[in-house]
Amino acid sequence: MTSADGDSASGVLHRPDPETARERVGAAIDRGAMITVFGRCTVEYEGRAASTLGPGDRLVVLKPDGTALVHTDEGQKPVNWQPPGCTHEATLADGEFRIVSRRTAPDERLVVAFEQVEQVSTFDVTDRHDLALTGTEEDLRQRILDDPDLVEAGFRPLAIERETPAGAVDIYGEDREGATVVVELKRKRVGPDAVGQLSRYVETLDRELHADAEIRGFLVAPSVTERARGLLAEKGLEFVSLGPPE
Amino acid sequence: MTSADGDSASGVLHRPDPETARERVGAAIDRGAMITVFGRCTVEYEGRAASTLGPGDRLVVLKPDGTALVHTDEGQKPVNWQPPGCTHEATLADGEFRIVSRRTAPDERLVVAFEQVEQVSTFDVTDRHDLALTGTEEDLRQRILDDPDLVEAGFRPLAIERETPAGAVDIYGEDREGATVVVELKRKRVGPDAVGQLSRYVETLDRELHADAEIRGFLVAPSVTERARGLLAEKGLEFVSLGPPE
DNA sequence: CGATGGATATCGCAC
DNA sequence: GTGCGATGTCCATCG
Numbered sequence: 001m002t003s004a005d006g007d008s009a010s011g012v013l014h015r016p017d018p019e020t021a022r023e024r025v026g027a028a029i030d031r032g033a034m035i036t037v038f039g040r041c042t043v044e045y046e047g048r049a050a051s052t053l054g055p056g057d058r059l060v061v062l063k064p065d066g067t068a069l070v071h072t073d074e075g076q077k078p079v080n081w082q083p084p085g086c087t088h089e090a091t092l093a094d095g096e097f098r099i100v101s102r103r104t105a106p107d108e109r110l111v112v113a114f115e116q117v118e119q120v121s122t123f124d125v126t127d128r129h130d131l132a133l134t135g136t137e138e139d140l141r142q143r144i145l146d147d148p149d150l151v152e153a154g155f156r157p158l159a160i161e162r163e164t165p166a167g168a169v170d171i172y173g174e175d176r177e178g179a180t181v182v183v184e185l186k187r188k189r190v191g192p193d194a195v196g197q198l199s200r201y202v203e204t205l206d207r208e209l210h211a212d213a214e215i216r217g218f219l220v221a222p223s224v225t226e227r228a229r230g231l232l233a234e235k236g237l238e239f240v241s242l243g244p245p246e
Numbered sequence: 247m248t249s250a251d252g253d254s255a256s257g258v259l260h261r262p263d264p265e266t267a268r269e270r271v272g273a274a275i276d277r278g279a280m281i282t283v284f285g286r287c288t289v290e291y292e293g294r295a296a297s298t299l300g301p302g303d304r305l306v307v308l309k310p311d312g313t314a315l316v317h318t319d320e321g322q323k324p325v326n327w328q329p330p331g332c333t334h335e336a337t338l339a340d341g342e343f344r345i346v347s348r349r350t351a352p353d354e355r356l357v358v359a360f361e362q363v364e365q366v367s368t369f370d371v372t373d374r375h376d377l378a379l380t381g382t383e384e385d386l387r388q389r390i391l392d393d394p395d396l397v398e399a400g401f402r403p404l405a406i407e408r409e410t411p412a413g414a415v416d417i418y419g420e421d422r423e424g425a426t427v428v429v430e431l432k433r434k435r436v437g438p439d440a441v442g443q444l445s446r447y448v449e450t451l452d453r454e455l456h457a458d459a460e461i462r463g464f465l466v467a468p469s470v471t472e473r474a475r476g477l478l479a480e481k482g483l484e485f486v487s488l489g490p491p492e
Numbered sequence: 493c494g495a496t497g498g499a500t501a502t503c504g505c506a507c
Numbered sequence: 508g509t510g511c512g513a514t515g516t517c518c519a520t521c522g
Contacts, residue, residue: 010260010284010364010365012258012260012365012367014256014258034284034305034319036282036284036305036367038256038280038282038367038369038371045500047500048381048434048499048500049379049380049381049382049490049499049500050379050380050381050500051377051378051379051380051500052377052378053375053377053378054375055375056372056374056375057369057371057372058371059280059282059307059369059371061305061317063317063319063320063321064319064320065319065320065321067320067321067322069317069322071307071309071315072371073280073309073310073311073371073372074309074310074311074313074330075309075311075313075330075517075518076313076315076327076329076330076517076518077499077501077517077518079377080377080500081322081500082500083322083500083502084320084321084322105508106500108500118256118369119256119258119367119369121258121282121284121365121367123284123303123305123364123365124303125303125304125305125318125319126302126303126319127302127303127304127318127319127320128302129299129300129301129302131297131298131299131325131326132297132298132299133295133296133297133515134295134296134297135294135295135296135515136295136513136514136515137513137514138513166438166473167438167510167511167512168506168511168512186513187513187514187515188294188514188515189494189495191495191496191497192412192413192446192496193439193442193496193497196439196442196446197439197442197512200438200442225494225495225496226495227412227495227496244295291515293515294515295514295515296515297515321502321503322501322502322503323502323503323514323516326515327515329515329517351493352515354515379500381500382498382499382500383498383499413496413497414496414497414521432498433498433499434499434500435509435510437510437511437512438511439511439512443497471509471510471511472510473510473511493522494521494522495520495521495522496519496520496521496522497518497519497520498517498518498519498520499516499517499518501514501516501517501518502513502514502516502517503512503513503514503516504511504512504513504514505510505511505512506509506510506511507508507509507510
């Protein structure tokens with residue numbers, strides 16, 4: 001045991017035996033602490049898909065919200081995981097310390113079996129601050145509502161997130177002639193999928209509105225791929241280049 | 247200091263002062279170790295977007311491949327991160343221990359400034375085992391190639407990933423009458439986007455092939471949403487229900 | 493390097 | 508719960 005044991009804010013065990021690891025992790029799960037376990041382990045997952053992972057050194061993170069993450073030394077994404085809301089369990093089986101995380105609807109199960117536990121750490125964590133993020137699609141929308149001429153001189157926004165049978169349109173409005181305008185926003189370079197999305201909005205509005213009504217579709221993004229540009233031309237849609245704020 | 251210090255496989259510091267934390271993390275970065283730091287910190291990010299995060303208790307993971315992750319007590323995704331390939335730096339500024347991670351193309355920068363470091367851990371990690379995953383789209387494709395009648399009696403696959411101007415078709419073949427068949431596979435319930443994808447394949451092949459050639463489009467998936475079903479009917483495409491193996 | 497599409501995507505919101 | 512679209516998506520693959 002280390003001096004950390006007397007500290008409620010955090011605790012650490014170095015190379016605990018399986019039973020000691022099970023006790024510490026089980027207690028931390030019950031306490032609602034954040035837990036990291038590093039050691040040599042195998043991983044099995046079964047649920048939406050299924051996978052097995054042979055022995056290797058990995059970092060396991062258990063969060064009080066029921067999230068489980070298994071990280072190797074590479075990659076931003078965990079090699080295995082469970083989403084928030086799962087139930088974690090610390091068990092002993094065949095003399096091994098194991099972490100089992102389950103959920104239902106859909107049924108999913110993650111089992112991490114440790115051959116050797118290098119370290120168990122627990123943390124009592126408080127974090128009330130929300131992330132303030134800028135440079136998103138909503139920012140782009142606000143810039144256009146502040147200055148509709150960015151789309152086209154005389155453009156008048158009438159609604160945001162206007163519902164159509166094909167889904168909600170980002171910005172709905174009229175051009176200077178009174179023709180209906182549909183605007184699809186993308187915060188980064190767009191491919192063919194965005195053109196298909198805009199096209200569906202225009203097509204369904206074509207049916208919904210007056211038969212002789214002209215409907216113009218605008219795609220607003222920093223840039224388009226060559227294939228997407230071709231699809232735009234083919235479908236008679238327009239493109240406006242608008243990048244993130246400097 | 248704990249007994250772990252003499253062990254090259256892992257090391258831990260409890261509540262180090264900023265300078266000690268900087269030394270230990272800087273050395274571990276240079277050594278190519280995996281690092282976890284837990285403590286009270288603020289986070290700033292600037293790059294593809296920008297964000298700030300006020301003080302709170304968070305777990306920071308630095309990987310030898312240049313990945314950085316900042317995890318709070320909630321959520322599966324890190325609240326902030328840097329992708330693999332970044333350069334990490336451990337610095338002292340205003341008496342605080344800071345972790346700075348940068349990359350170029352695009353320029354991105356992540357700064358984690360610690361008011362209080364609860365724990366620093368380092369691990370020498372090797373993991374050469376690959377993940378074996380089943381229940382994927384490739385599994386579904388193999389099942390159909392093994393038994394093409396799953397799509398339709400008499401279906402004959404001729405190619406996989408056949409290129410078209412609209413992208414690669416999952417399975418390309420002929421029905422019993424010799425008509426061209428395009429099959430789009432999805433491993434789970436599909437929405438309108440998959441119908442758009444299949445529709446583009448059929449449309450472009452319609453132009454590419456003989457004008458009088460009949461082209462049939464099949465969407466193979468466990469199920470479809472109501473809107474997607476409508477789009478399929480509208481575009482004259484067919485649906486085959488085929489779920490993951492039990 | 494960019495383009496393309498899959499993913500146990502995750503996440504948030506509307507219904 | 509399902510449906511739908513955004514994401515600093517990440518990631519592998521291909522040209």
